[in-house]
Amino acid sequence: MSNLYFTIAVVFFLAALAVVLTRHSRRLRRAANSDWEELLRRLEPVDRDSIARIAQDALGEENTEQRFELDGPAMSSMLGGLEGLEVLERNCQVLIDLAAYVQRWYPEALPVAEQLRLNARELEWHVGRLKGAAQTGNLQTAFADYAQRAVVIYYTMAQHVLELYTRTGQPGLAQLQVAL
Amino acid sequence: MHLSAIDRLFWATGFIGQIILLLVLSRRGLVKSFPIFTTATAGSLVRTGTMYFVFLYGSHRTYYYSYWSLASLDMLLQLGVVYEVASHLFAPLGRWPHDARTSFIRLVGISILVDIALTALASPARTSLMETVVARGTFFSSTLMTELFVGLVALSATAGFPWGTHVARIAQGLGAYSLVGVLFDTTTSWMGWAHQATTIHALSLVRIGAYLTALTYWIVTLWQDAPEPRRLSEPMRGQIFSLNRQLEYDLGRIRGWRKI
Numbered sequence: 001m002s003n004l005y006f007t008i009a010v011v012f013f014l015a016a017l018a019v020v021l022t023r024h025s026r027r028l029r030r031a032a033n034s035d036w037e038e039l040l041r042r043l044e045p046v047d048r049d050s051i052a053r054i055a056q057d058a059l060g061e062e063n064t065e066q067r068f069e070l071d072g073p074a075m076s077s078m079l080g081g082l083e084g085l086e087v088l089e090r091n092c093q094v095l096i097d098l099a100a101y102v103q104r105w106y107p108e109a110l111p112v113a114e115q116l117r118l119n120a121r122e123l124e125w126h127v128g129r130l131k132g133a134a135q136t137g138n139l140q141t142a143f144a145d146y147a148q149r150a151v152v153i154y155y156t157m158a159q160h161v162l163e164l165y166t167r168t169g170q171p172g173l174a175q176l177q178v179a180l
Numbered sequence: 181m182h183l184s185a186i187d188r189l190f191w192a193t194g195f196i197g198q199i200i201l202l203l204v205l206s207r208r209g210l211v212k213s214f215p216i217f218t219t220a221t222a223g224s225l226v227r228t229g230t231m232y233f234v235f236l237y238g239s240h241r242t243y244y245y246s247y248w249s250l251a252s253l254d255m256l257l258q259l260g261v262v263y264e265v266a267s268h269l270f271a272p273l274g275r276w277p278h279d280a281r282t283s284f285i286r287l288v289g290i291s292i293l294v295d296i297a298l299t300a301l302a303s304p305a306r307t308s309l310m311e312t313v314v315a316r317g318t319f320f321s322s323t324l325m326t327e328l329f330v331g332l333v334a335l336s337a338t339a340g341f342p343w344g345t346h347v348a349r350i351a352q353g354l355g356a357y358s359l360v361g362v363l364f365d366t367t368t369s370w371m372g373w374a375h376q377a378t379t380i381h382a383l384s385l386v387r388i389g390a391y392l393t394a395l396t397y398w399i400v401t402l403w404q405d406a407p408e409p410r411r412l413s414e415p416m417r418g419q420i421f422s423l424n425r426q427l428e429y430d431l432g433r434i435r436g437w438r439k440i
Contacts, residue, residue, distance in 0.1 A: 003370055006301040010366045013298060013323075014359075017330045024337035032342060096340040104342050107272045111424045114277040117339055119431055121279070149434055156430045160423060167419040 031097050036172050042094045043179045044087045050078035055155035058148050072144035088154045089127050092120040095157050102168055112164050119157050126150040190388045197395040198225040204403050216264040220257035255321045262328045268347040269336055283335050291327040295320055304369040322361030329355030345406035353394040360390035
């Protein structure tokens, strides 16, 4: 009887491993084989002007009146609410893949990819807090707290990926500038 | 003790395959890049040779102790290979990123815990303590290797680490062979040597066949050239460094906001 439990446990264990392996292998294969065009296609369209405006609102000169003028509802309408932030979250993964794309030929670009991963994780954390707030009905009050940080992180990441492509002399920089 | 013709063939093929793999590693200049994998291959070669003579001329007891001493060493070396694969994957420049190191340690810890639970559940139909220990031990080893392989794939895919050509081949061979090991140990846990020795022996040949396939896969794929990475010029490297510092600074600044 105990052998039966053991076999069932192993079957579940192997099924779980198979699911994890299939899912992630597909992603790995896609990242390894994706060409430049495909990576750009994965970037979902965002309102760049709104993102820049929200980011600049926070990144302006310190101790000036012009900083932090935008409130939660204004940011929410500019970004398209929580859905807009989820788009940024998905685009972050593409930004990491874009850095990994450079890393394929230049392993020395690794630290930049590492830092981008940390940034992406931080952005996910902020979006996660907003999702939690949405469930408890506090999205509007929490939006200003977390959305601007998330947008600034995304904006910074996009700028740094562009910098990385500029500095390593990667072709397709103009296309990337348009896509981001 | 008796060895059939097919046993001898498999034993000889493994021995020759391991020698060829060592030659490939040496001729393609991979010994320096994969010292642990090379040591593990050399260890397997010594093990194959030693066990052949112990099997033929030693007692049952000598075989058991030799098998376990060498199998334990082999498992440690295989764990070393997993670490080597992870190092190539996550630390190609020699320094482990903080997030990757934490995730890797967590992966190893969770894998060991899951393994202990699964091995504790196993109750192989063996007649002696010696057989039970062998069955549980090999199951633990195969399961751990399989888990670590899948875990590495998941970690690298999630974090966006590209797999180098040779590293991927080594990991795939090891992962596939370990998976066959898990299937073998699970299937044979129902069987006792006293009544189903022939079936267990036939299945063990399948397992050895899987190892020989992995060996051939390594020989073929490691012989092929991996794409040469490009080197950044000194000014470009400096620029990448300053870009990274800027990223770190920006992130710190965002964290330090007090207004929102």
